[in-house]
Structures are given as structure tokens and as C-alpha cells.
Amino acid sequence: MKLRILILLFILAAFSNSYAALYKEGEIIVKFKNKPNQTLKTQAISETLNIHVIKLPPNMKVEDALKKYRNDPNVEYAEPNYIIRKLETTPNDKYYSSQWGLVKVLANKVWDTCKGSDNTIVAVIDTGMDLNHSDLKNHIWKNPGETDCNDGIDNDNNGFIDDCYGWNFASDNNNTQDDDGHGTHVAGIIGAVTNNSEGVAGLNWYIKLMPVRILDSKGEGSIANAVRGIDYAVKNGAKIINLSLGYPGSCSYVPPDQALYDAIKFAGDRGVLVVAAAGNYGCNNDKTPMWPASFKLPNIISVGASDQNDNVAYFSNYGQKTVHLLAPGTDIFSTYFDKTNNQSQSTYKSLSGTSMAAPFVTGAAALLMSCLNNATIYEIKERIVSSVDVFDKLSNITISSGRLNIYNALNNPLKPIRPTGLSVVLNNNNAILTWQDNSSIETGYVVERKSDNSNWTVIARLGANTTSYTDNNLTPMTYYYRVKAVYNTEESLYSNEASITVLNPPPTSSGGGGCSITAGTSPINLIYWLIIPVYVLLRKVSCRSIKM
Template sequence: MKLRNLFIAALIVAALLLPPLIITQADLGYRLPQTLLKGAKYQTGEVIVKYKPTRKQRLALKKKSKKAVKNTPDFKVIKLSAGESVRAALKKLRKKKTVEYAEPNYLRQITRQFKPNDPWFWPAQWGLYNHGQLVWGSYGVRDADTDLTEAWSIERGTKRRIIVAVIDTGIDTGHPDLVNKLWRNRKEIPHNNKDDDKNGYIDDFYGYNFAGISQNYLDSVYFLGKQVDDLTSTYAYQSITGTGGYLSQLSLRLAKTGRPSGDVRVALRSSLDGAELAAFTIKQWEIGDYSDESSVTTITKNFSSKVKLTDGQTYYLYLSTTAASDSNYYTIGFNSGEATEDTESSSKSFSTKLSDAATDPYVEGKFKYWEGTDWVEGEDLDMFFQTNHTSNPHDDNGHGTHVSGIVGAQTNNNIGVAGACPGARIMSIKAGSSTGIFQSTNVARAIYYAIKNKASIINLSLGGSGQTATERRAIKAAIDAGILVVAAAGNSGDSTIYYPCGYDGVLGVGATTNTDEIASFSTHNSVVDVSAPGRAIISTTPTYNVSFNIYNNYSLGYDFMDGTSMATPFVSGIGAVLKSRRPSLRGRKLGLAIQYISDDLGTKGRDDYYGFGRVNSYKAIRGDRGNPTTPVITSSTHPSQSKTYTKNTVTYNWSAKDRSGIAGYSYVFNQSAGTIPNKTIDARGTSRTFTGVANGRSYLHVRAVDSFGHWGKTSHRSVYIDAYKPRTSAPSASSARFNRQATLSYRVDDPYTSKALVIIKIKYGKSSFLKIFNLGYVPVNQLRGHSFKCDLPAGNYQFLVYATDKSGNKQYNVASNTLSVSW
């Protein structure tokens, strides 16, 4: 089959960022934009709200384990009343003291692929092995690839099968090149409508679908309950295809002109003239007034009962009203199927014409309306609709299937294509609709799902303008959980920063061609960390019809696409190969190992086009061949190695550097000067406090190991502790005659000093001291005597010996003996 080169149904996302907004809660750690960001799109009819926990909730949370609540979404989606704008709702909510933050439900989209000028096919997975072959009219440059074939000679990702969560438009679970590569939730029994593993998701055997069955692009309206001459339009329906899950909720976009006398009834049927399986009614007063397309409000209702939709079977969402009028009627939001210009955006690339991308994105259903005497099919029309979440991550767009194949299509099976990581397990999490539009809430929910189900890598081949606290917090939770988050930089060809690529800790990916040049569409800016093959990339496509198969002439099963969306899964797949080889690499350290050992192209060092370079899996697998620097050791409590300290609790800090990141440290603390620690990681942190340190000179020996297992040289730092209290003794009594010489014998013992300050005091009975001799610093650990002219009257006296060593430690005991004086 000749593969053809046309691009996927591209979708526009926008969103109006909020009016001036400040969030002061410390846990957000940043300030949201204070001005309107032109062009950012959001879901109308609803807002995201995060409430501050009440005192009762805070007490309840304390009783739960942090692990149990940490990665659970805690935001709420509030549906707005008819006619209420998002802007007005946010202004009202932000004034409430109980609200931590409120923001629009921003929309995300897949990074669009680009159609080449000359669609030629030649066996050409040049991103894996570039031998100069001709691909889409362009000869490649040898070795302008990711060196995966070389890397596979060492590791194919089968040593440990790494889970890669692909958050996208879903996956073709029956694709012959993917069916054996899917992650499976073995604790879940499929299709029993139960949450068997108690993870909060019902029947999530292959992953999950947060977008439901949906077509959420709107560019036009149609009438319901309108009288035109002798024709009435009181009925309309949208057919949908079941995916095996349960339908319980539906969102539609409606508005009204005038005051229609009848309500709108929505029924689910398995045949057009069949009985209602479930239904709900939307009251006239619940629907806002129509002014233009932007006023068509999203209305979400629960069906009267939950209905299981058989996989592959057609169902009908049947809309009806009881009266028709030429001035009082409803409007239904839908996709016209025509090429229209998108609303203006901050990025020029998002204001180009949609071309075929807007044509009938939901191929698995049709919109029809009743025109008085017969049903009329709107060619390429689809009503705006969105169902509840479901378990089946069915790909009704195609983008997610293509991305998944690049990550880990089954390899060496005599069919199709090879994946970057042959051993990877693909966790498919559908967050994008048939139109390729992603709500930021669904992106966040998908990330939390990946965390909860222990993915090691998250692939985000999607993006849009505008930051959200909801997405940022979810991504931070993933990074904190040790997950590598990889995201597409965008296809604008300019320096616009898109999100989620722009969030801290995310590994941003640009796209290269088969000649190692940056693709003309690849976005270039400060958040591009690495680049990877992204032009003329062949991978898996759905084996059933979706929009871009029919209208963009992509082939069923396999075809080429362009975009940073295609470059991103190369990096995710390489990350899986590397982590399979070196499981200790987690999260950011895995990303550092990939980015710092890439092939530096373009301007020397990091630049905004290639990042740190085009990824090289073979170099990453082999490691950087360099050793970490010798650690620098400091002490805040004992800063000098030449001084003597009496405090025997010592705190050390140390640090080392390496291009691939430091995996940990091995250390020994003893009283031997030249110890070399073994090659076992004792600490991943860079600080340690030792208590009860022995007297004398002790040594801390530290060495570092990088992410590839290379050990550096040992650093040694000493500390001298003298907490020993001198022992005094007066071994013999002394006698003397009045006005004759007397000698007082004493001894001071201290193994940790050479001299001590000695004071001898003489007293008679309980009287005060009669004589005090300050002998200064004298040698210790020997018997000594102090002689003086005894001018004391005859009698029996007591002499006492005091000592203080050079560290300031006072005597452990006060030694004493007698002095007898005679006339």
C-alpha cells in the first residue's frame, strides 16, 4: 500500500486567560498571570475551583497517610448557571475567603503534524537508523539519527519492562503492532463495572478515558424548534459509536432565542425509532440567550439511568422539543465541517486556516435534523457533545495511536514498524477528544492516574498557551514521584512557550529532520532541552476509520506524520530503554542522563533550537565515560580542620557534579586517614550529622557515583574533637616546717592535649582558701611538684588540684591531699 503524506485532524485550542489574579497560598509557589493572555482558550460554562480545607477536613487528613491523599485530585469543576460568563464567575469566586484559587478549564491540543510537499514512501524509519535513504523527497544524512540500532545491541528495554504513560487521544487497542505492547491492569477484571483494585477507576484494564466519547469543536449552530415557512425542526440527533463503557452523563452546547414554550428532551436510543434507554430534560430557563456562537452554553446532565454501550454498536442521542416558532427556538452548537479560520492567538501558527483539519473530526457518528417531512443529514456535521469518563481509551482521532507506535510498537515481528523501546509497556490514557482538544482538567487527571498506577515516564505530545495551577501541581506531583515527564515544544516555528512543556522539571523536545537540521516548524525557546527526529516519521495509525484517514488520506494501519508530537515519543522510548538498563535513574536524573549525553548540534553548548542536542541513545546507554568530580565537603558546625572542638556532634555537607547527574554517595566516618569507601550508595542526600563523635582526630571520606555507575575520587575531611575532661591526682601527702620550703606533688592526665592550666589551692578546715597558686600551662601525663616557701602556721592543711585543658575542658575530678606544717 502506498503511504500518503497528509496531516492529522488539527485542532485549535485557545483560551482567554483570566482577569488579574493573585494566589497567595504557599503551596502553589508561584503567581498566576496578572494580565489577559491573548488567545488562550477555555471550556465555557464551567470553572475550576480549589477550596481551602476546613478545620474538620484538616483534622481528617491528619488521620490519613500522606501517601493516600497526596496524588488524588482535589480540585472541583463547577458548572455555571445559564448565561453566566466564566469571567464573572471567577471574579465572584476569588473574593471568597474559602477559595484557594479559581481558574478557567483551559484547553490543550495535540501539536499538529506537518504535511510534506512530495509524498514518497521508501522503507524509512530513519529516526532509528539513517543510512541516507530517500524519505518524502529528501535524502538523509548517514547517522543523523538516534543510534537506537546501536543501543539495541546493549539493551532493548526487555531487561525491565518500563511503563510509559502516553497521555493523548487514546490508542487502537486492536492494532496488530500494539496489541501485545499494552500495559494491562492485572488487578482489574474487565467489563464487570467494578473498581476491583480500588484505585478509583472502574474497569481500567488497558488504561483510562478521561475525554469520554466526544466532539468538542464548535464553529456553527443549528436550530431546534424553529418554524420556517411550513417546515418545522423539532427533532435532531447525533449518532455515536459505543466503546464498551457505561454512559451516565452528557454535555451539550445550547442557547435560545426568545422564550421557547417547550423544554429540550435528550434521549438515548439504540435505534432511531426505538425505545428510550435513558433520558433527561433541559428546562428552558436552564439555557442561556443566544447572541453569537460564543454564547452557546455548555450544559451537563445525568441520564435517568446508566446504560452500557456495546463496543462498536451505533446509538442515537435524540433531541426534541414540543413546539416550533419562528421567533422562539433553540440553537444547537456543532462543527460545520468547513475549513474556518481559528480565533486569533498569541502564536501565528495557531491562526492559520484549518484546511481539512476541521472536517468531520468524529467519523464514528453523524448529525441529522428533522426538516418537517424527512431527516436531513448534515454532511460532515457533528454536534458538540461530550460523555462521562469511561474505561476504554479508544482512539477516535488517530494521533495517540501514532505516538504510541513511536514509543514502543512491537519489534521483530515481521509486520509494520519498530518502536523506540521494544520492551516498553504502553499505558494509554485518553485525555483528548476526537478533535484533538484537551481540557487541562483531563490532562491533570491523566497525570494523577499515571502516578497512581506507577508509570515511569509520561509522554505529553500536546500543548497550548497559558499556565494553570491545576496542571502545574499535577506535573510537580509526577516529578516528585520520580517520573520523567516529556513534552512537545510545539510546532509554531517561533519562540512561543507552550504548556505543559514550559513547566519546571519537564523535558522539552524539539524536532529534527533526516539531515540533522531543526525542522522549520519546531518551536525554539528556553524550554527546549533536547531534540529528536520529528519530520517524515512513520508509525502506527488506527486500523479503522477516523477523520484523518478519510479526509486527509492517511492510510489505515501505518503512515507518516510530522511534528514535535512525533519527536517527543522518541525521547520517551529512549528513556525507557535507558531506565531498563539503569533502573536507579528516576525522574529528572533520567532526563539529565538523556540531555547531557546528546549529540551537540547547532551553536556549541545548549541553544534554543536543539537544546543540549539531538538525542543519542547509544551514548546514553554506554554512559558519559567520565567520573563525577571529587566531592567538596564543608561543615557548618566545625568549619576548621586545624582547630580543636569540644562539641562532639558534627554536621557535614557535601556536593559533587557530573554531566549525567549524581546518583548517590558512599561515605565512611572513622579515625583512619586514608580510607576509600566501597561502591555501595549510602546516601542520596548531601548532608549528614554525626553524634557522639570520639575524641581525637576523625575523618569523613566521601565519594560520588553518577547516573551511569561511574565512581569518582574520594574526598577526605578531618575534625579534631577534645571533649575529654582532664583527670587530676595528688599521689602523696606533703610536710614542711614553718618558713621552710614545701613541695606539693600532683599529676594531670589527658591523652588529647599536651598541656593544661593547673591551679593549686590550700585551705584549713572549712575556712576559705589561704593560698592559690596559678601554675599556668604545664605538661600533662607526668608526676610534677610545686615548691613554695611555707609561711603557714603549724597545723594540718588540705591542698586541692584543679586543671583546664587547652580546649577549655575543666577537670573531671578535684584531687586533694594533706600538707602538715610544724614549727
């Protein structure tokens, strides 16, 4: 019995001390049933509700004042004036202040409620990882099916011997140690050990990072090994794959690789999200795609790089139809493996590239996956892309027109990704609209129209997966169009606007020996019909037949 009392007293004392730190000393909040006594030193904070702050006499404790006023028959309730603090978790990692990207995407606000999970496995298909880095090693995935890492036996019968820490497809062995630094840097952004008083903070405080090496020490690899790496990651439990790599290495068109497409589609079919870097060549991926980022697959998120001022980074590829969003990608400080002058060391380094932007989105997806237990990979993608911080200057740069905001992605209602690439052509006074469907969850589309002298009005409500609409029998004037996706009661941002002008028909000739344009056996293009009458007018050609 004495032991129980001692424990209880200890708990009460501890509770009392922590409780006192939560409110302001020297005052309490009181709601009176009727007007308070005028002799009381009060300040009304809501006269309507009859709630007041009462300043306490010197040396009166808050606890004593609460007891006194709670016994007053004219008091409905009395309570401490609690101190409200901003909800923002700041880790104690040594170089956290150098990690501008974490604050930019509001990771510090997310950490109050969501820090990740050890059950979330993210495969980093890259140059490997520094397996002994003090800021990474506790987060590196270990194959639970391998009982001994050096027994020369494929204990889990997955086709890979001693693959305790992933597999090296570049050398076809189980050594996934990084000797380039790139993969280590990417891994640190996603999930460096956080709040350990050293190094950097990762987006996920709890996570498992699966090393899958397909690139050599020069940072080069092959499609075949990429396919093998994706297959390995999917079959060994990865839920998200980061691909900070791609081809071609310039702004030139190269056709997509079907095998790589099939591998990523297979990942999606197995419930695996793939995040891919958009490329570092300043290209418009709408015109000269970067693969695999530009694959039209619902389980891919394509990521470009932004700078500290929310501009698209000067080197970043972009695309209104092909790049989903931007994420921090300039001067990103993270874990690194340095191998120079025949000396190797675990260290930290600042790098720039869409290779750095992609893991911000991968890390965001991992956070959402760990804290939104029932969310599908498609819902996670929609949340990330539709919850960006939108900037007008990015309206023609990405599908979303914005930069990653993890806090919004976690807390905003689920909305569909907006349609893009809206265009309109005229055919016999009928406007034919087409757009790109970027969402996997939309329940329909809304088409709106206006003219120079009218406001936007809804002209059509269409079903899911619709990508075209015809506005018929238009009268002469200029028309503007925009489209948005809907998901139940939620709406996406609007698409880009598109316009078309319907002209009055040309006047009918009254005869009198005028000129004529006679078609020959070849069809006449519209541009010729526009050019020839002007030519005829300028040359003052009359009473002759022009044959084409």
C-alpha cells in the same frame, strides 16, 4: 546413559558448527616464544609481541592446525582468526528502512545490549490507542487489578470501573480506543512490536504502553482532564509520561497553569519522568512559553523536532533556556488508526511534529530505565540531555545544543546538563554574571574568563545550585566569560559566552567656563548621559547649563 551421550554429542556437534562460522578458514593466529621457523608461511601482525598469522596448506582444517601448533614447544598460544562484526541489530519489520529516525539516534546500536523491559510502564496521555493494532496490542498495558473488564465492578478500588486498558477522561469511561490516530502514532514510536516481520519497529522491543485518553476526536482537551490523566498514570504504575500536547496554540504569551504544574511536580515527587513536546509554531519558548514543556521542573524534558539533516524543523518551537534537545520529528513513519469515510482501519502513516519528536525521547528514557536499573529519573534526564550529538547550528536553539543520541546516553559517563543563558552586566567596574542552572545532579560550577590578549583561565569554583558570580575590580578592557557545571570528576559542556567592556573613565575637566549638566528632581537614566554630550558637541553649544 545412552540418552545422555546422544544429547552430549548433539550439543557438541551444534557447538562445532556454530564455532566454525566465527573465524576465517585457511589461517590461524600464533604467538611464538622465539622467532618462528623461516620456512613457515607467516605474516607478522605485531613484531613487538611476536604474533603472526599463519597461512595453512590447502585442505588443512583450522582445528587440526590449532592442535598441531599448540603442541609446538616454541608456541605460546594458537587461536582462530575470529571474524569481528559490527554490533548493530537490524529488526525484520517490513517498514524499518523507512524509519530514518531510529538509525539517526543510534537505536540500532543500543539494541545489541538493551531492548527494553515489560516492567517499564509508559503512559501515553493523548487521543487513546488503537487497542487492536497488530503492531501494538501485545505491548498495551492491562490493569492487573481488574479481574473482569466488563463486570461493572471496580475490582482494584482505584476509583475507575473496568479500567482494564486505561481510562478515557474525555468521555469519562473505560474506552481508550483511538479515533483520531495521533495517540496511536505516538505509541508506535515508543514501543511498536519489533522484529515481528511486519509493520514498523518501536524504540522498545519490550514495554508496556498505558493508554490515557484526554483528547477528543478533534485532538482537543482541557487542563482539568490533563491533571486527571497525569494523576491516574502516576497512581497506576507509570514510570514515564509522554505529553505530545500543550498550549497555547500560537506564539503569544499565556500564563502557566498552576494545577498542571502541580500535577507534573506530583509525578516527579513519585519518581515519574515527564516528556513534553515543545510546540509546532516556530516560537521561541524563552519568550512565549509552550506549556507544560516550559515548566521549570526537574522531572520534565522538553523536546523540539529535527529533520534528517539535523536542522531544527521549520515548524518546531525552540529555546536556549526552555527546550532541552531536539529529536527526529519530520516524516516519521509509525502505527496509525485511520477513520475516514466512516471506515476505520489499523494502518501506518508518516507524520511530522514535535508530537513525533517527544516519543523518541520517551522511548529513549524507557530503554535507559530498563537497562540502568539503579538510575533515578533525574540521572536518566541528565544522560539524555548531556549526551546529544552537538551541532554549532543548534547552539542557540536548545539547552543541549544538540539532537538525541540514545547510544551515547546509555554508554557515556553520567555528566551534568550545561548551564545556559549566561549574561553579564557592569556595575562600578564589577562584572555581575548570571546563568540558568539546568542540572539536578551538579556538584558545582566553574567560571572561566579571558580577555582579547589572554587564554581562558579559571577564576572561580562555586558550589551546587549557584546561578550568579561577581568578578570585582576590573581594569579597562573587554572580558569574556563562560561557565560549566561539574559532577564529581565529570564536566558539562560550556554555557554560551558573554562579554563586557570596561571603559577608561572620562577625562576630568580643567575648568575655564565649560558647560555643565545639572540634574533636576528626576533621576537621570544612563542613556541620557550618553546622548546629551553628543548633542552638545554636534550643536556646538557652549557655556550653557542643561537641566534635566
